[in-house]
Structure formats: structure tokens, C-alpha cells
Amino acid sequence: MFSAAKRHPTRKEVVGFDSWGRPGDSVPGLLELWEPSRRYAEKPRIAERSILIVEDVRVEFGGIVAVDGAGFRLEPGQILALIGPNGAGKTSLLNVVSGFYRPRRGHVIFMGRDITHLPPHKRARMGLARTFQHSELFMHMTVVENIMTGLEPWRRYSLLDAALWTEKARRWEEWARWKAEQVIDLLELHRYRDRVVEGLPPGIQKRVDLARALAQDPKVVLMDEPMAGLSREEKEDLARAIVEVNETQGVSFVLVEHDLEVVMDLCDYVVAMESGRVIAEGPPEAVARDPKVVEAYLGG
Amino acid sequence: MEGNGAKPYDTTFPWLLEARARRSPETTAFRWKRYGVWRRFTWRDYYLMVRWAALGLYELGLGRGDVLAFIMGNRPAWPIYEVGAQSVGAATVGIYKDSLSDEVAYVLQASDARVVLVEGQEQLDRVLEVLDRTRVEKIIVDEAKGLHMYREKLGDLIMTFRDLLEAGRRLDRSEPGLYDKLTGDLSPEDPAGLFTTSGTTGRPKLAMLSHRNLLAMAYQLNQLDPVGEDWEYVSMLPPAWVGEQMMSIALHYVAGFRVNFPEKPETVWEDFREIAPHFLFAPPRVWERIAKDVMAKIEDSDPLKKAVYRASIAAGYAAAKRRLVPGRREPPAPWRLLRFLAYWAALRGILDKTGLKRVRRAYTGGAMLGEDYVLYMHALGVNLKQIYGQTEVAGIAVVHPDDDVRLDTVGKPLPETRVRIDPETGEILIKSPAVMKGYYRNPEATRKTLDPDGWLHTGDVGELTEDGHLVVHDRAKEILVLSDGTRVAPQVVQNKLKFSPYIAEAAIIGHGRPFLVALLNIDYATVSRWAERRRIPFSGYSDLSQKPEVLELLRREVARANRRLPPRLRVRRFASLFKEFHPDDGEMTRTRKLRRRVIEERYKGLIEAMYRGEEEYMLTVELRLEDGRRVKATRPVKILDAPE
Numbered sequence: 051m052f053s054a055a056k057r058h059p060t061r062k063e064v065v066g067f068d069s070w071g072r073p074g075d076s077v078p079g080l081l082e083l084w085e086p087s088r089r090y091a092e093k094p095r096i097a098e099r100s101i102l103i104v105e106d107v108r109v110e111f112g113g114i115v116a117v118d119g120a121g122f123r124l125e126p127g128q129i130l131a132l133i134g135p136n137g138a139g140k141t142s143l144l145n146v147v148s149g150f151y152r153p154r155r156g157h158v159i160f161m162g163r164d165i166t167h168l169p170p171h172k173r174a175r176m177g178l179a180r181t182f183q184h185s186e187l188f189m190h191m192t193v194v195e196n197i198m199t200g201l202e203p204w205r206r207y208s209l210l211d212a213a214l215w216t217e218k219a220r221r222w223e224e225w226a227r228w229k230a231e232q233v234i235d236l237l238e239l240h241r242y243r244d245r246v247v248e249g250l251p252p253g254i255q256k257r258v259d260l261a262r263a264l265a266q267d268p269k270v271v272l273m274d275e276p277m278a279g280l281s282r283e284e285k286e287d288l289a290r291a292i293v294e295v296n297e298t299q300g301v302s303f304v305l306v307e308h309d310l311e312v313v314m315d316l317c318d319y320v321v322a323m324e325s326g327r328v329i330a331e332g333p334p335e336a337v338a339r340d341p342k343v344v345e346a347y348l349g350g
Numbered sequence: 351m352e353g354n355g356a357k358p359y360d361t362t363f364p365w366l367l368e369a370r371a372r373r374s375p376e377t378t379a380f381r382w383k384r385y386g387v388w389r390r391f392t393w394r395d396y397y398l399m400v401r402w403a404a405l406g407l408y409e410l411g412l413g414r415g416d417v418l419a420f421i422m423g424n425r426p427a428w429p430i431y432e433v434g435a436q437s438v439g440a441a442t443v444g445i446y447k448d449s450l451s452d453e454v455a456y457v458l459q460a461s462d463a464r465v466v467l468v469e470g471q472e473q474l475d476r477v478l479e480v481l482d483r484t485r486v487e488k489i490i491v492d493e494a495k496g497l498h499m500y501r502e503k504l505g506d507l508i509m510t511f512r513d514l515l516e517a518g519r520r521l522d523r524s525e526p527g528l529y530d531k532l533t534g535d536l537s538p539e540d541p542a543g544l545f546t547t548s549g550t551t552g553r554p555k556l557a558m559l560s561h562r563n564l565l566a567m568a569y570q571l572n573q574l575d576p577v578g579e580d581w582e583y584v585s586m587l588p589p590a591w592v593g594e595q596m597m598s599i600a601l602h603y604v605a606g607f608r609v610n611f612p613e614k615p616e617t618v619w620e621d622f623r624e625i626a627p628h629f630l631f632a633p634p635r636v637w638e639r640i641a642k643d644v645m646a647k648i649e650d651s652d653p654l655k656k657a658v659y660r661a662s663i664a665a666g667y668a669a670a671k672r673r674l675v676p677g678r679r680e681p682p683a684p685w686r687l688l689r690f691l692a693y694w695a696a697l698r699g700i701l702d703k704t705g706l707k708r709v710r711r712a713y714t715g716g717a718m719l720g721e722d723y724v725l726y727m728h729a730l731g732v733n734l735k736q737i738y739g740q741t742e743v744a745g746i747a748v749v750h751p752d753d754d755v756r757l758d759t760v761g762k763p764l765p766e767t768r769v770r771i772d773p774e775t776g777e778i779l780i781k782s783p784a785v786m787k788g789y790y791r792n793p794e795a796t797r798k799t800l801d802p803d804g805w806l807h808t809g810d811v812g813e814l815t816e817d818g819h820l821v822v823h824d825r826a827k828e829i830l831v832l833s834d835g836t837r838v839a840p841q842v843v844q845n846k847l848k849f850s851p852y853i854a855e856a857a858i859i860g861h862g863r864p865f866l867v868a869l870l871n872i873d874y875a876t877v878s879r880w881a882e883r884r885r886i887p888f889s890g891y892s893d894l895s896q897k898p899e900v901l902e903l904l905r906r907e908v909a910r911a912n913r914r915l916p917p918r919l920r921v922r923r924f925a926s927l928f929k930e931f932h933p934d935d936g937e938m939t940r941t942r943k944l945r946r947r948v949i950e951e952r953y954k955g956l957i958e959a960m961y962r963g964e965e966e967y968m969l970t971v972e973l974r975l976e977d978g979r980r981v982k983a984t985r986p987v988k989i990l991d992a993p994e
Contacts, residue, residue, distance in 0.1 A: 083384050084427070084512035087504050091499035194386075231385035235615055236495070241616040243386060283975075292494070297498035 072180070094300035097126040097161065101302055102270055103265075104209045107156030109142045109326075116142040118326035121156065124270065129296055129303045131313040131334070133348055134323035137275075140306045141183070143323070144272050147304070148172050161269065166340040174203045179268035183275045185259040189248040193239055193258050196247055197230040200262035235289050253284030257291065264295060270302045277309045285309070289316050314338065322346070359604075359783065360918065364400065364437040364533045371397035371578035377579075377606070382426050383613035383621055391426065399924035401411035401443055401529050402518030408532065409517050414439030416545060419486075419788075421445045421454065421473040424585040424611050429494040429509045429599050431467045435517075436542055436561070440534050441554060443544035444590030446940045447473065448933070460556055461790065462487065463545055467511070471496040474508070490514055508557040538562040544790050545592045545741045556790035557741045558671060559592075566783035567744035568600035569766035574751060575711055577605040577809060581628035582708075584610045586618050591941065593716060594744040597631050598766040616647075622895065623705035630712055634719035635942055637734065640704055641726050642851040646876045649883075655696075662696035665731030672729065676817065679753045688795050689731070692921055697731050706732055712738050715746065717943055718822065720845030721757045730753075731834030736760040738822055740955035742783040742806055743767075748820045770805065777826055778812045779805040811839075828863035828946060836918045838866065843911075843919050851876045855931050855938075857949045858921070859957055865962045868924040869953060870904060871895075871931055877903070890974070890984065892928040894909060901926060901988055906990040910931070923960050925989045927953075929971050 053156055055089060102124035109117035117139040124130050132140045143171040145151040147158055148171035158166045179200075187196050211219040234243055237257045242250060256276060263271050274290075277285050289312060295301050307313050313320060313334060320337040322330040337343055359672040375394035379873055390900050391399075412418065422428040432442045441524040443461045445454055447469065454476050458466070464485055468474045469492035480656045489509075491497065494510045502765055532784060546554040583602075588596040598609050598616035598649070607628075612621035617783035625652075648659050672681040680686060701707045715737035727734040738760035748760035748769060763769045767782035767830040783840045785806045788796035799807050811829060812822040823829065831837055841860035843866060847856040854873035860866040872895050881888055881900065894966065904906040912920040931937040935949050950957065952971070 080389065080391060081512060081515060083389060084492070084515070085506070085510060086512045086516065087494065087497060087510045090494060091501065091504055093498070095968045227646055228385070231387075235485075238614075240386075241620070260608040289635070294496060294498070307799075 053220060059109055062091055084125050086250070090298060093297050095126050096269055096300045099162070100124060102304070103157070103159040103160060104143070104155045105159070107146050107155045107158070109139070109146060109151055115326055117146070119156070120323060120326060120328050122321045122331065124304060125319075126269075126301050127302060128319055129292065129305065129317045130319045130321065131317040132321050132323065133305045133308070133310070133313060133337075133343075136328075137325075138323040138346075139326040140222065140323055144180070144230045144274055144304065144306050145268045148272055149177065150232065171203045174268075175265055176324075177267065177269035178272070179263035179264050179266045179270070180272035181259040181276060183278060185252075185255045187255060187258055187262075187300065188245045190246060192229055192244050192246055193242045193250075194227070194234070194244065196258055197233060198226045199263045200265040201226045201229060203266070204224060218229070222301050228266075230261075230263050233264045236264070237261050238287075249252060251284075253280045253287070254285075256280065256288060260288070260291065261308070264301075268301060270304065273303060273305045273307075273308055275308060277307060279311050285312060292316065310338070352516060352817060357566070357569075357783070359562055359569045360538045362436065362533075362536045362538055363433045363599065363603060364404075364515065364536065364541065365392075365563075367397050367433060368398060368533070372604060374606070378608050379602075379606075380426060380611060382464040382611040384618075388610070396430070398436065399430045400433045401513060402515045402522060402994075403430050404437035404518065404532065404573050405521040405529060406516075406518030407434055407440070407465070408528070408925075409521055410437055410465065412440055413532075414535070414643075416440040416465075417491065417647055418465045418467070419445060419458055419461060419494060420465060420467040420589070421447055421477070421494065422589050423447055423615055424587075424589060424594075425469065425492055426611050426652055427475065427910050428589045429469065429602075431490070431511075431514075432543070432599065433571050433816075436540075436580055437529065437925055439535060439540060441543050441558070443546070444588075444595070445546075445949075446588050446590045448940065449476070450934060451476055451479045456553065457481045457546060457556075458484040458486060459744065459965040461528065463531045464924055464938060465490065467492065471494055472718040474500070489555045536561075537564075539787075540806060541787060543617075545595070546590065547741045547975055555792055555795055556578065556789050557592075558787045559744050559784075563684065563744045563784045563786060564596065564600040565604065567746055567764075568604040570766055570782075570784070571596075571601060571746055572605050573765050574749065577601065577607050579606045581605075581607040581710075582625050583607055584612065584618075584622045584625050584627045586612060586622065587632065591716075592741045592745045593633070600744075613632070615850050619705070623703070626705050626708045628708050628710050630709065631737075632712070632714060633716040633941060634714055634723070636785070637714055637719055639705075639725060640850065641723055642873060642876055644700055644704065644730070645851045650879065654791035662692035663729055666697060667694035667725065670728035674725075674757060676754050676756070693731060702730060706730075708841070709733070711735065711752070713746075713749070716941055717740060718760075718841050718845060720849050722846070724757055724847035738820060740788045740806075740808055742808075743780050743782060745787070746782070747780045747782060752847040756819060757843050759821050761820065762818050763820070767994045769814065769820055771812065773827065776811040776813065776823075778806060778808045778810045778820070778822065781783070781805050788845060830858075832860055832866075832918065833862055838919055842919065843868075843915060844944075846915055847935070848909040848910065849919070850911065852903060855944065857931070857946065859946075859950060859960075861950075861962060865922040866919065867957065868908070868921045869949065869956070870908075870924055870926050871902070872900065872926060874930075889896055891930065892983070895926045896988070900988060905992060912992055921992050923989055923991055924962065924969075925956060925987050927971075928969075928983070928985050929973055933975065935972070956987060956989075965989055 104121040106119050106121055107117050108119055120143055134140050146153045157164055160178055171204045207219040207222050239257060242254055292303060317334055320334050321328055322337055322343045324346040329342045330337050364784040371393045376392050377506050378390050379393045379396045380391050433716050435442050445457050462485055465643050466486055466710045467490045468476055474491055489508050490511055492511045500508055538561045541558045542564055543559055544556040547557055585598045601700045603607050610625045614617045648656055665688045669681045669685040709732055712732050712734040724734055735750040735755055741946045747767050748761045748763050763944040770779045781804055809826050810822055811826045812820055814820055818832055824841045829837055831841055842860045844856045847853050852873055857869040858866055874891050908921055908924055935938050938944050956967045956969050966986050968984055969987045972980050974980050974982045
């Protein structure tokens with residue numbers, strides 16, 4: 051009469067279930083369930099020069115100039131904030147970097163390569179990932195499934211493989227699931243793993259969005275207002291996750307952000323925009339005191 | 351290792367582990383859910399990891415006589431570390447994960463621990479906070495997340511569990527005979543662990559239990575209630591608690607079943623349902639919670655489901671009552687049939703949803719579980735048995751045999767355990783190979799508790815029935831005496847009140863007074879649902895606890911409890927507190943036993959007002975807000991009379 055609990059696996063599944071363990075589960079394999087401290091000893095440096103260079107970008111929509119010659123440089127391992135009042139052009143600039151907008155003028159150079167005209171999914175394959183202001187998750191799918199969609203650019207098996215469920219398809223799916231689980235572990239999403247995204251609180255949805263981006267093993271993550279709509283505790287959790295990834299994997303971040311407290315705490319470098327141009331840049335304390343910035347925020 | 355005439359429990363954990371690893375190396379010893387998947391560890395894997403942990407600890411300079419601490423949840427690093435420590439002749443002491451810094455400092459100081467194993471960053475921070483008050487030289491971290499924040503201390507003060515195992519493995523390769531040499535020096539009388547006693551009064555003491563103590567208890571239990579080697583168990587209670595220690599390590603090594611370690615504390619219940627263990631041991635609050643949740647879900651369901659449930663649970667009750675008769679393991683045939691129907695109609699679904707479907711034996715201990723709850727679980731179809739014991743006797747001394755489960759007793763002594771009642775004081779005395787060696791570095795307390803003949807003075811008051819069952823009344827110190835001389839065991843009254851799904855805690859006051867009064871904590875989960883159904887608006891616990899409709903509800907519930915108590919034990923007046931009793935405030939122990947003295951002191955004003963016949967009192971208490979801040983709150987508390 052009570053609907054049975056979510057169908058739980060049979061004993062056979064539970065016992066033999068170590069798809070990505072080594073056969074026989076020998077001890078060396080099990081040791082990998084724990085992390086050595088050397089992984090945390092130093093922040094990895096994943097590139098020698100500026101990892102992302104945005105130069106003199108101009109974006110126009112019909113007659114409106116959204117971005118008027120703005121740009122910045124992102125160093126490896128840096129957390130950079132793009133701040134500015136509404137309409138300053140921050141999101142538009144970000145969209146140029148991720149490939150959703152074509153700039154009228156200017157260049158985006160990533161890992162030494164000019165990607166200005168590269169389609170978004172190819173940028174993802176190169177290691178440039180992004181999250182969205184409203185998460186843009188697949189509402190009817192579960193958290194795990196959403197994270198795995200982040201791996202689409204790397205899918206290696208064909209429709210035929212999928213139809214016949216060949217070894218190739220199976221292996222790929224297992225690999226994708228393993229990557230998703232690693233990010234779930236990093237962002238503490240275990241209890242939400244099989245929950246459909248729709249019912250989840252906004253703070254969790256943001257973490258899933260970030261998880262999806264991180265599953266791609268990116269070098270740079272672009273985040274559009276990640277803290278919007280989050281409670282104090284949720285902001286702290288998300289900030290902690292960003293720092294963890296930054297410190298242990300050397301991943302750089304570009305955050306478009308309104309919450310100045312978060313920016314001061316979290317970011318190494320700040321770029322302030324107004325009316326499509328960069329009006330100040332530098333370390334957070336310096337930019338916060340810059341009179342042009344103060345005026346732009348308070349001026350109206 | 352086992353001489354002739356020696357008992358099977360005259361051995362040590364490392365020896366037992368090695369024997370099992372040689373006998374059944376490929377059998378699953380335990381599982382750990384990691385990255386979404388249950389990872390399997392065989393006895394051989396377990397043995398190798400303990401061996402490496404031991405050598406890693408040896409390399410850190412630890413050995414005979416040392417005490418190693420841990421602040422862990424239910425994760426395999428805990429038993430591996432513990433038995434590894436034992437292998438080099440050391441003992442471990444567990445600290446509850448939710449302990450405050452002062453509590454952490456106290457145990458670390460009292461045990462002189464030089465090494466602590468912590469679960470993760472949160473526990474690491476707490477140790478760092480009190481570090482300079484202790485002798486801790488090394489902190490080993492199980493879950494390494496966040497360690498980038500302690501870079502300067504890595505390699506010196508802080509290492510990870512993997513580092514420890516890798517160091518041990520290297521040492522094992524260069525000195526292959528070392529481990530056997532170390533374990534060769536062990537003796538069953540060596541202390542295996544120190545355990546904090548719950549101490550409802552004063553500072554906790556550290557009870558020293560030897561390998562022999564713990565294993566004797568496990569062997570006796572396995573003799574009475576044998577556990578199958580293919581049975582599943584889920585480790586979910588605090589490892590610092592002797593009960594969890596008993597099941598996940600001692601009984602595990604003796605009976606060889608499978609221990610399952612959940613993925614995260616937040617996923618425990620899902621993991622529990624997924625595994626559906628064959629037996630479990632849980633304190634009363636877990637059983638209370640299960641029962642309350644089931645009852646609440648029924649309240650929320652449609653009339654048809656309610657009707658089917660009511661019929662089924664009635665059948666369950668009928669069958670249970672006829673099973674709980676001496677000599678019976680099962681009710682007679684006609685009631686078995688009734689139970690069968692009830693099972694398929696409704697109970698099976700409930701048991702499935704709560705993960706209790708495969709449970710063959712369930713134990714409750716640590717405090718008295720109200721009779722009503724015990725009977726309810728039996729009616730659902732769970733073979734729940736009370737146990738009685740103490741940390742000082744390695745956990746269990748008395749338990750119900752399957753064919754002699756009774757509601758009003760805590761069972762019969764284990765096969766090699768003797769129980770005696772002091773004729774003058776009524777105190778329960780225990781003698782058994784599981785009785786502790788003494789309190790660590792506290793000979794005076796030891797002398798007060800262990801008499802020269804080896805009898806343990808439990809501090810509990812009770813009596814033995816004609817057929818050898820033990821009845822526990824209460825902690826001797828807790829018995830209160832009314833002004834007319836009536837002796838009251840507050841637990842009895844408390845449990846009657848707590849059977850209501852709406853009452854989470856009830857502190858019974860009345861020592862030296864003409865009658866009993868009660869300070870109640872509402873059960874937020876059930877009462878909030880109740881209030882929502884009746885469209886009563888409220889803004890949190892404090893607010894809800896004072897709503898007139900809720901107070902009326904409580905009045906009815908107290909009346910119901912009173913009806914089932916003898917006249918002198920009835921609660922005459924009660925108040926609903928706007929702050930819940932909490933271990934962090936000293937009002938309860940970490941195992942959630944109420945500290946009556948502290949409560950009486952803190953709520954003195956309110957209690958006086960209750961006895962003066964007043965109807966309201968302005969109560970001032972310190973509240974803890976969600977973000978950790980503490981504020982003083984003064985609110986009026988209504989005092990109500992309970993109908994007779």
C-alpha cells in the first residue's frame with residue numbers, strides 16, 4: 051500500500067558494484083580512495099603566461115554599443131572579478147569570451163591561441179567553461195545527469211554504438227559517471243545526486259551548474275553572477291568550493307559579480323567597467339578606493 | 351595465541367584480524383560508499399591496511415603505553431587506525447564529533463594523546479584551536495578536502511591518512527618482520543581503548559577496556575544471538591560510543607559479518623535503506639524518531655491508507671502481545687496468520703521505507719526506551735530487544751533472549767555475566783570478563799566503582815525477578831523522593847510522556863516536592879506538521895512552542911500519559927519551553943541523557959513559579975541562533991495544569 055521505496059539495487063548489485071575499481075579490488079586500488087597531502091602542498095601552475103587575453107572588444111546590438119573597447123588579462127591560478135553597475139557590459143563581455151557573441155572588433159586569446167571565432171563547444175574542449183546567471187540546468191533531469199551533460203563535447207561514441215550499447219559506449223558512460231562523481235564529491239552534492247534539479251534550492255542549483263563546468267576539467271571557469279540569490283551560508287559554501295578548485299587544481303576564474311563583499315574576500319584582481327569600458331583595474335582594495343569606481347556605483 | 355583452557359576471547363584484535371585474513375582473505379569484510387559506489391574491502395585488504403597503519407604509527411614514534419585519539423564519524427579509517435594503534439601496543443580514545451573545543455581539550459589532556467585522527471577540516475580546526483593546551487604532535491586527516499589552507503603545517507603537524515598508510519607500506523617493505531614482532535608483544539590484557547563515560551554529573555571519566563574485555567562481551571553476545579557471516583550491518587552511531595565500537599569492531603571480528611560505512615552523514619538514512627541491514631543497535635532516540643516519523647506520515651496520508659494502517663498495526667499489536675510471552679519466539683499460529691496479512695497490507699511497505707525489512711534482531715540501549723515504543727516496533731514487525739549495560743562493562747551485560755522478550759525488563763545476563771542487587775541500596779552490581787580494568791589515571795574513582803571482589807557498581811537501581819530478568823528503575827542519583835516519601839524513577843514518567851509523537855523531551859522535577867511537574871520540549875518535526883495542517887501560522891521553534899493551540903495539544907497528551915501512570919507519579923503541572931535542551935548547553939549529555947541537576951538549576955525560577963501555582967512566568971535563557979551567535983531571550987512561558 052505504501053509505494054515501495056525508490057527501487058534499491060539487489061544485493062548482487064550492491065556487492066559487485068565497483069565498476070571503476072580495479073578487478074578484485076586490490077589494496078593499491080583502494081588506497082586511492084584517500085588523498086595524499088602532496089596534492090595540497092602546492093598550487094599547480096597550469097600555464098606559463100597569461101592564460102586568457104581579451105583585447106579591445108567591441109560589441110554592438112543594432113545601434114547600441116554594449117562593450118566599447120574593453121579587455122583584460124587573466125593569469126594562471128588567478129580569480130578575477132568583473133564588476134560594474136547594471137548595463138556596464140560585463141555579461142556581454144563574458145559572452146564574447148565564451149563564444150555566444152561575435153565581437154565587432156577585438157580578440158580573445160586563450161592558451162596562446164586566438165579563439166575569437168571559435169564556436170563555444172570547441173572552446174569547452176580547450177578548457178574554457180562557464181556557468182550561468184540562472185543556472186540553465188535541465189530541470190527534468192537529475193543532478194548527476196546534468197553534470198554528465200557537461201561532458202558532451204567529449205562524447206566519443208556514435209549513435210550506432212548507443213543503440214547497440216557496445217563496449218565502447220559502456221566504457222565512455224562509466225568514465226563520464228566517474229568524472230561526475232569526482233565533482234559531486236568535491237562540491238558535496240552526494241545527497242542530491244539522484245534528485246531531479248527542479249525541486250532543489252537555488253544554492254544547490256548553482257553548485258550543480260558549477261559542477262557541470264568543473265566536470266570538463268577546465269583551465270578557466272567563467273561565472274556569471276554566481277552569488278545572486280544565495281543566502282549567506284550558501285555564498286560561503288560556493289566561495290569555499292571555488293577556492294578549493296583554484297588552490298588544488300590551479301583553475302582560474304572570471305566572476306561577473308555584484309556582491310562586493312564576496313569580491314573583496316575571494317578575488318585576486320578586479321576589473322571595473324562602466325558603459326562598456328574598463329574604468330579601473332587592480333587588486334580589490336585599490337579598485338574599491340578608486341574615485342571613478344565609487345562614482346560609477348553611487349552616481350546612478 | 352589461544353592456549354589450552356584459555357577462553358576464545360583471550361586474544362587481541364590484531365591477532366583475530368590476521369587469523370580471519372588468512373582463513374578467508376577474499377571474503378568481504380566491509381564496504382564504504384565512495385563516489386557513489388559501494389567499494390568492497392576484503393579481510394585481506396583490511397589486514398594489510400591495518401598493518402600499514404600500524405607501521406606508519408610506529409614510524410611516528412608511537413608504541414606501548416601511548417594513547418591515540420580520534421574525532422571521527424563512521425568511516426573505515428577509524429577501525430583501521432584503531433587496530434593499527436593496538437598493533438603497536440597503544441590504545442585509542444574516541445571524541446564525539448560534535449564536541450565543543452573545551453570537551454576536545456579535556457579528553458586530549460586527560461589521555462595525554464600525542465596523535466589525533468580527525469575526519470575532516472572541521473575537526474581539524476577544533477584541534478588546532480586547543481592545540482597548545484595538549485601534547486598533540488601530529489594530526490592525521492581522513493578527508494583531505496580543504497587542506498590547501500594549512501600548507502605551512504603540512505608535512506610537519508598535519509598529514510593525511512593516505513600518507514600514514516604509504517609510510518607504513520614503505521616500512522613494511524624494508525622491514526618485513528617488524529609487524530609480527532610488534533604484535534608478538536601484545537597481550538589480551540593490554541588496554542585496547544579508553545571510552546568516555548556519559549557522566550550525567552561532573553566531568554566524564556575514561557574507562558579502560560582491554561582486548562579481552564571487549565572481545566568477551568562480543569563472544570557472549572554472539573553465543574546468545576549468533577550473527578551470520580553474510581549478515582549486513584550499517585555503521586552509523588558515533589564511533590566514540592562503546593556501542594558502535596562493540597558492533598563495528600569487536601563483534602565484527604568475532605562473527606565476521608559485513609560492516610557498511612555510509613557515504614556521508616547526510617546520506618546515512620538513504621544508505622541504510624539501500625543496504626537494509628540484518629541487525630542494528632541504536633539508542634532510544636533513534637527508535638523514537640522512526641516511530642514518530644511513521645506515525646506522522648500516516649497522519650499525512652489519505653483516509654484509506656490510514657484505515658488500512660490502523661487495521662494492520664492493530665493486528666501487529668495483537669500478534670506482538672502474544673509473542674512477548676516467556677518461552678515464545680513467535681506468536682501462536684492464528685496470530686502469525688494475522689501478522690502475515692498485516693505485513694502484506696501495510697507493514698511491509700513501512701519496513702521497506704525505513705530500511706528495516708531484513709532486520710532479524712534490533713537492540714536498544716544506552717537509556718531506557720519507553721515500553722510503548724518497544725511494543726510499537728514489535729507491532730511493526732521488528733524484533734527489538736532492550737539491552738542493559740554500561741561503558742564500564744564494554745557495553746552490554748544484560749539482554750533479552752529471542753524467546754524471552756519482555757516489555758517490563760531489560761533481559762537476562764549474558765552467558766558469562768553475573769548480576770547481583772545490593773540488598774541495602776538496591777544498586778545493580780555486575781561481574782563479568784568484560785568489566786573494565788578501571789578508570790584511566792583515576793584510582794579513586796576506580797576504587798569507588800570496582801570492589802575488591804571484582805564486582806562493578808553500576809550506579810543504577812533495580813531488581814531481579816524470580817525468573818532471572820533484570821528490571822532497571824533509574825540511575826540511583828536520579829531517583830527522586832517526593833515530600834511524602836514516594837520514590838519516583840523519573841525515567842518511567844518521562845518515557846510515558848515521550849511516547850507522544852509531539853513531545854521530544856520531558857524533564858521531570860519533583861525532588862522534595864508534593865507532586866511532579868514537567869518541563870517539555872515539543873518535537874518540532876511532528877508539531878510543525880500538525881500546526882500546518884490546522885493552518886496555524888508560526889515562525890520557528892520558539893514561537894510554535896508557545897501557541898495556545900499547541901499548549902492545548904500538549905495538555906491532552908500529558909493527560910493521556912497520566913492516565914497510564916499510578917496517581918502519585920502523575921504530572922500535575924507542565925510548561926512548554928521555547929528553547930530545546932541541548933548538549934552544547936550542558937542540559938544533556940552527548941548521548942542525549944538529560945542532566946536533571948543542570949536543568950533544575952537553570953530553570954529554578956520557572957520551577958518555583960510552577961509550585962507556587964502561578965500561570966505564567968517570564969523566563970530568561972540564552973538562545974543559540976542559527977549562525978552560532980548567542981542571545982539572551984526573555985519570554986513569557988505559560989504554566990498549565992494537567993487533568994488528572
